[in-house]
Amino acid sequence: MQGRVSECKCDTPNGASAPSEDGQVYKGERTCQAEEQVYRDGHICDEDGLQTMKNTSSSSSPSPTSSSSSTSLESLSHSSDDPPLLPRPFPDEVLEHVLAFVTSHKDRNSVSLVCKAWLKADRWSRKNVFIGNCYSCSPNILTRRFPHVKSLTLKGRPRFSDFNLVPPHWGANIQPWLQELVLKDPYPFLEELRLKRMTITDEGLTLIAHRFPNFRVLVLTFCDGFSTDGLATIVRNCRNLSELDLQECLIDDRGGEWLSSFPETCTTLTSLNITSLSSEVRFADLERLVAKCSQLQKLKLSRNITLDQLRRLLLLRGPSLKELGIGSFIQDVNGAGMDQLENMFARCRNMRALSGFWEVVPLYLPLIYPICHYLRELNLSESPITSSEFMKLISQCHSLQCLLVQDLVEDRGLEAVAETCQDLRELRVIPCDFTDGGRSLVTEKGMVAISRGCKELRIVDGSGV
Numbered sequence: 001m002q003g004r005v006s007e008c009k010c011d012t013p014n015g016a017s018a019p020s021e022d023g024q025v026y027k028g029e030r031t032c033q034a035e036e037q038v039y040r041d042g043h044i045c046d047e048d049g050l051q052t053m054k055n056t057s058s059s060s061s062p063s064p065t066s067s068s069s070s071t072s073l074e075s076l077s078h079s080s081d082d083p084p085l086l087p088r089p090f091p092d093e094v095l096e097h098v099l100a101f102v103t104s105h106k107d108r109n110s111v112s113l114v115c116k117a118w119l120k121a122d123r124w125s126r127k128n129v130f131i132g133n134c135y136s137c138s139p140n141i142l143t144r145r146f147p148h149v150k151s152l153t154l155k156g157r158p159r160f161s162d163f164n165l166v167p168p169h170w171g172a173n174i175q176p177w178l179q180e181l182v183l184k185d186p187y188p189f190l191e192e193l194r195l196k197r198m199t200i201t202d203e204g205l206t207l208i209a210h211r212f213p214n215f216r217v218l219v220l221t222f223c224d225g226f227s228t229d230g231l232a233t234i235v236r237n238c239r240n241l242s243e244l245d246l247q248e249c250l251i252d253d254r255g256g257e258w259l260s261s262f263p264e265t266c267t268t269l270t271s272l273n274i275t276s277l278s279s280e281v282r283f284a285d286l287e288r289l290v291a292k293c294s295q296l297q298k299l300k301l302s303r304n305i306t307l308d309q310l311r312r313l314l315l316l317r318g319p320s321l322k323e324l325g326i327g328s329f330i331q332d333v334n335g336a337g338m339d340q341l342e343n344m345f346a347r348c349r350n351m352r353a354l355s356g357f358w359e360v361v362p363l364y365l366p367l368i369y370p371i372c373h374y375l376r377e378l379n380l381s382e383s384p385i386t387s388s389e390f391m392k393l394i395s396q397c398h399s400l401q402c403l404l405v406q407d408l409v410e411d412r413g414l415e416a417v418a419e420t421c422q423d424l425r426e427l428r429v430i431p432c433d434f435t436d437g438g439r440s441l442v443t444e445k446g447m448v449a450i451s452r453g454c455k456e457l458r459i460v461d462g463s464g465v
Helices: 068-076 092-099 105-111 116-125 139-145 159-163 175-183 202-211 228-237 257-261 283-292 307-320 335-346 362-372 387-394 407-420 444-453
Strands: 008-010 030-032 128-131 151-155 192-196 217-221 224-227 243-247 250-252 271-273 298-300 323-326 353-356 377-380 402-406 426-430 459-461
Touching: 092 116, 105 116, 105 128, 139 175, 175 202, 202 224, 202 228, 224 228, 228 243, 228 250, 228 257, 257 283, 283 307, 307 335, 335 362, 362 387, 387 407, 402 407, 407 426, 407 444
Parallel strands: 128 151, 151 192, 192 217, 217 243, 224 250, 243 271, 271 298, 298 323, 323 353, 353 377, 377 402, 402 426, 426 459
Antiparallel strands: 008 030
16 A cells, blocks of 8 residues: 655645745745655555655646635545555654664664664664674574674573583674674774684684774684684774773783783773683783773782782772772782782772672781772672671672672572662572582572562572572
């Protein structure tokens, strides 16, 4: 069913003269053009379906006595089967500007299904694309559908691959995607790449470093296939790098010298996560990098960083940090060193997230008590902290909203959480690898206490229960 809006002629009453916007007076009819639209099944067609129509004279000649008003009404008449006439839609530029405020991927997908005009606007205005399964579409579909993407998030292997249930390096290779991206002219403007459970080689990192001059963000989570040589290429050539996040990746660690590849002019770094590195980094290079980057807000360190080195880094950037990942908490520190470290933590009033603690000496845990009140997220999923020490620590965290712990905290640890963390939104209990007979130390009793005490709870992962 097709209908159309043709030219409309608006008359002044009784044929009176009407002043125009430029001040002149015209006798009789004023003609106002209405944009012509073609409707199919209730949707507005895009350029491919748009047809230009012009007014044609009526097949039946009007009677001599018919007025100009009746002629206008006849030109606007349409069949009762036609869809109702709609007002002129927004210009494409306005619609694209409005869609820029729709940031949710699900909402953008829904927007693109409204009509062809909105589908077209979404195509040209979409800057961020999330693909939850890299096998759900081919790379050429991405480049053809969204030519102006600046940020791409890709997920590869399923979660059960974390438990050695698939062969190493099985599937989810980023190379076909990179080859497709570098062949498209608009894609040199790609700025952000986030990969999860995918394989990326040093050749792929080199391709990114040389073909995307404005590249700023590289986030690799549970990824493998690359070495520190590829990272050195990234940091050497991507001079606007603001985020380098290596979370639980399998890296061919060839030494910590790659940190020296950061150019002297690098001051844009806001996030640095090197928790996946197994070898010792050259601390002089790390300290110099942290000192230069005044906008640094997230710093996650490997387990080889000592407490004294942590103190020196906090002295440089502690007050501006919002997220901190601590390595090992076991090195010997004298009384003066402990006082200095506690003072450094006390200065970190913007701290909102704390993680790390692969190894912990209970004597040192009170050092972080001064910042516990500010914390919104506490990640102890790698920390073998016992229930007694955990209860002392959690009693300081009254504003906590997200908590990750091992089941070593036992039921009484969760009961302490229920009493203290009234605003808790997310709780994840991770099974410990060395419990007797694989039996969980957290039972239904602890989870019931959580359900009664944490009224704002939204996410519960009890895989360790």
